[in-house]
Amino acid sequence: MTIGSGPGSGRADPGPATVMGERRRLINLAYRLLGSLAEAEDAVQEAYARWYGLSARQQAAIGNPAAWLTTVASRICLDLLGSARVRRERYVGEWLPEPLPGTAEWVSGRPGGTAADPADPADRVTLDESVSMAFLVVLESMTPAERVALILHDVFGYPFAEVAGITGRSPAACRQLASSARRRVRAARPPAAPTATQASIVRDFKRAWQAGDIGGLIGLLDPAATATGDGGGLVTAVLHPIEGRDQVAGFFARRAAAAAGLTILERTVNGQPGLVAQRDGATVAVYAFEIAGDRIQHIWAMLNPDKLRPWTTG
Numbered sequence: 320m321t322i323g324s325g326p327g328s329g330r331a332d333p334g335p336a337t338v339m340g341e342r343r344r345l346i347n348l349a350y351r352l353l354g355s356l357a358e359a360e361d362a363v364q365e366a367y368a369r370w371y372g373l374s375a376r377q378q379a380a381i382g383n384p385a386a387w388l389t390t391v392a393s394r395i396c397l398d399l400l401g402s403a404r405v406r407r408e409r410y411v412g413e414w415l416p417e418p419l420p421g422t423a424e425w426v427s428g429r430p431g432g433t434a435a436d437p438a439d440p441a442d443r444v445t446l447d448e449s450v451s452m453a454f455l456v457v458l459e460s461m462t463p464a465e466r467v468a469l470i471l472h473d474v475f476g477y478p479f480a481e482v483a484g485i486t487g488r489s490p491a492a493c494r495q496l497a498s499s500a501r502r503r504v505r506a507a508r509p510p511a512a513p514t515a516t517q518a519s520i521v522r523d524f525k526r527a528w529q530a531g532d533i534g535g536l537i538g539l540l541d542p543a544a545t546a547t548g549d550g551g552g553l554v555t556a557v558l559h560p561i562e563g564r565d566q567v568a569g570f571f572a573r574r575a576a577a578a579a580g581l582t583i584l585e586r587t588v589n590g591q592p593g594l595v596a597q598r599d600g601a602t603v604a605v606y607a608f609e610i611a612g613d614r615i616q617h618i619w620a621m622l623n624p625d626k627l628r629p630w631t632t633g
């Protein structure tokens with residue numbers, strides 16, 4: 320396996336500390352590729368298993384363990400993305416990416432090294448943007464190759480020559496894949512409101528919801544607003560997205576009584592203002608929002624307990 324320089328180069332010592340020091344970056348990468356923390360951890364674990372399955376001579380012959388691990392983990396993710404489409408066709412209801420709590424290490428980590436393939440800043444996605452629920456949902460509409468090309472190049476700064484080695488395509492083809500993926504993102508995502516504005520609107524939504532104030536909810540929602548829930552067949556959730564401001568407002572207003580039995584907390588969800596619902600100290604739902612201007616465009620409700628494990632408070 321030939322491994323180029325890429326981000327994280329310059330680490331020629333394949334000692335345990337160097338190799339294990341890449342775990343945070345690899346989980347950062349794998350989560351964005353897969354949209355699932357559990358699958359990301361499994362993919363990274365498999366990459367490490369393959370590394371430690373090499374003989375000492377084979378390990379010593381790899382001049383850049385970080386790049387080797389990135390290549391292996393990315394290829395594992397690429398394979399998983401292909402099979403995920405089949406699995407998600409059998410999923411009960413809507414499948415949503417797994418929400419991340421607060422500023423856990425897989426969000427705050429930064430890729431090592433510098434990009435060897437500079438690009439127009441307008442054609443790049445920052446690490447903060449790339450973990451938002453809105454961005455992850457758009458990624459779900461892409462082909463596995465588009466997703467991998469976009470994340471590796473635009474988010475983590477890998478040159479297309481390196482992306483080509485990972486995907487088995489030419490650099491020119493990878494450039495086209497990333498360009499196509501970029502257009503999808505731009506078409507699907509309006510400019511996000513400033514964080515302070517988002518926090519204020521989410522807080523107002525929480526108050527209106529708890530009060531059953533349908534007029535207040537309508538005033539916060541875009542006319543074409545949608546709400547999507549993911550129960551995974553394990554808990555009750557609406558099987559299809561609710562579409563339209565009046566329908567979304569009515570849905571939440573009718574559930575004001577249920578909300579009264581929960582503790583609704585204002586928390587960071589995938590790097591942006593969101594809400595967490597708890598019952599007796601246990602998280603039962605996480606709500607992520609997409610806000611443009613001064614209106615809520617999308618609400619994503621994670622109810623599937625398997626995807627709420629990182630939010631468990633014990």
